[in-house]
Amino acid sequence: MIMKNPKVEFCGYSGYRHLLFYLARRSVPHPSENHINIRIQMYDNLSSLDCLLTALSNLDDLCLSIGEAYKTSLTQDEYEKWDEKS
């Protein structure tokens, strides 16, 4: 299963305090196959696997936040409700 976040540079959504990413690149070998190759390179001899795990958990938190914000807005905001004929 492909992780549906093909961000060429991971830096936006994860990253340690002091800019410890060097490079992250991803490529899809063939669009019909569910494969992605990701390359992550770190400064300061840090573990790229840890970086991947942190990135995934940040992405998970992001999804949770979006879900909650959406639910709050749906229940509490005033929005236009209209009748759509089909």
Added chain:
Amino acid sequence: MSPTAVASSSHLPESAYDPRRHVGVHAELVSDVASTDYPGHYPGEDHTWNLRQFNEARRLCVLLVSFRKTEGSVQKLQVKVHRLSQRSIEFDMVGVDASVANAFRRILIAEVPTIAIEHVYVWNNTSVVHDEVLAHRIGLVPLNVDPDLQEFRTTTGYHSTPNDRNTVVFKLNVVCERNTKAAKGGPNQYINEYVKSGDLVWEPQGEQRSIFEVDPAPTNKEIVLAKLRPGQEVEMELHAIKGVGKEHAKWSPVATASYRLHPLIVLNPAKPISRHLAHQFAGCFSPGVVKVSSEGEISIDERNMRKDSVSREVLRHSEFDGCVELKRIRDWFIFNIESEGPYTPERLFPESIKVMRSKIASIRKAAEALLAGTDEEAASADGDVEMGAA
């Protein structure tokens, strides 16, 4: 957490005018498309991901319009529903990256499961529509079966064969006859002239009668599947299974799901529009976006700016050169989701979030297994980790 009405809700928040968030729209090109808020792009500023800052505005108040944006910090998340009907929903998502918004859009189209007819067993088809063509049309008919109540078919195990937990069975039986009571050449010559989607009849299997609250049926009963004449008959048994849009578009739960970026029209104060051109200027934009006062003063209605279609008509006229800049806000996504099938439109987006999170969880499990593998040096020869069947 009750929403407090904010007096300035007729204006866009100040952060919307931050030039770093803008995509420039010019006559023949689009500039500044890529997002730049990641570490390293602006020296001295810290753009690392910070969940707390990301969530701050959300906890305060969802209707809050003017939130502070500190220099170099993460843009706050805001999700606001704008319109809702029985079939579609329009909502804003501000503060996420384009890749995330695109991911949700793609998941909505291709990976939220639905139930549609897959196997068609034809007993009798004497209509002019061939078996396979009719079967294809029947497969595209949207059903109102809640996918949570059914399981996927698998290659092995209990669900590899059809049973009442993974299949919904319909029967289609239509015979066309001549209407003996109608006048010759008048209307209503034939009985059952059309095979419509409303002719699909659900046959409960096993325990299905107690599981479904609403009887499974097509959402729209007026879809014409085939046309018949007297003596022609269609008799078939249809099996519907759970699938995803990736496999075939009939399993896509949305008519479509799309987003657009919020447009921004910025007037140049150094070059105001002359009075006699005011109405022509207003005509270049979608109705309601530009307000012309009685003296001919131009102003942009900020809350109506979202209705603009950014047709760039104003850039075609040389008399308006330099008077206005057209832009879009890079991380303000206006989603429009039209639901087709079992899900109510407000339920679709949370479903796509659920699918996204399950993908993250499966990758995370494999990555953690890899981490554990390297710790104990028990990985296979080339360090590969087998991910389980998705």
